[in-house]
Amino acid sequence: MSDVTRLLAAIQHGDLRAGDELLPLVYEELRQLARSKMAREQPGHTLQPTALVHEAWLRLGGGSAAGEQRFESRAHFFGAAAEAMRRILIDRARSRASARRGGDLVRVEAEELEIAGPAADEELLAVHEALDALGLEDPEKAEVVKLRYFVGLTFEETADVLGISERTVRRHWAYARAWLFAEIKDLR
Numbered sequence: 001m002s003d004v005t006r007l008l009a010a011i012q013h014g015d016l017r018a019g020d021e022l023l024p025l026v027y028e029e030l031r032q033l034a035r036s037k038m039a040r041e042q043p044g045h046t047l048q049p050t051a052l053v054h055e056a057w058l059r060l061g062g063g064s065a066a067g068e069q070r071f072e073s074r075a076h077f078f079g080a081a082a083e084a085m086r087r088i089l090i091d092r093a094r095s096r097a098s099a100r101r102g103g104d105l106v107r108v109e110a111e112e113l114e115i116a117g118p119a120a121d122e123e124l125l126a127v128h129e130a131l132d133a134l135g136l137e138d139p140e141k142a143e144v145v146k147l148r149y150f151v152g153l154t155f156e157e158t159a160d161v162l163g164i165s166e167r168t169v170r171r172h173w174a175y176a177r178a179w180l181f182a183e184i185k186d187l188r
Contacts, residue, residue, distance in 0.1 A: 004074040012070060023057070030056065030081055036152030047092060056084040075161045079143060082161075086128075086150040093124045130183035134176060140164075144172040145180065
């Protein structure tokens, strides 16, 4: 049993000190995951990896309140962290997309107005919608995509977190990429 799994079990049994011990063990690994994801974000992105980790930590229960959520293992915890980071990035993309569309403001058309900007938010939202559909069809393949695309894990790290072989992760990744590409093409 890893130290992380042991501490998660202790938290669930009411040991408040275990939460204080858990954060230092997982913090740097969570920051590394967040950094790899943020490196793929568009330039000028305001969310920093540290802020992403802190927000994900709070969504996971923040250590002392983590007893409310049950994490069966280190892999389960990091899978939940990946999902929390994904949802944070999706929420931010939706917020930016809404602001670009004027939010609650009235739209005014301007002739000959050229607006150029990256479509990364729209791509992220399309991947999110398609990923939800994939999750209904095949949850394990959807988890592979979350860990690889949204968190930036390698094949080896993804296999470790999910407790499957690296070869299976590579097969799931290839299938999921093709499936998502077809799904996103249909959404547009």
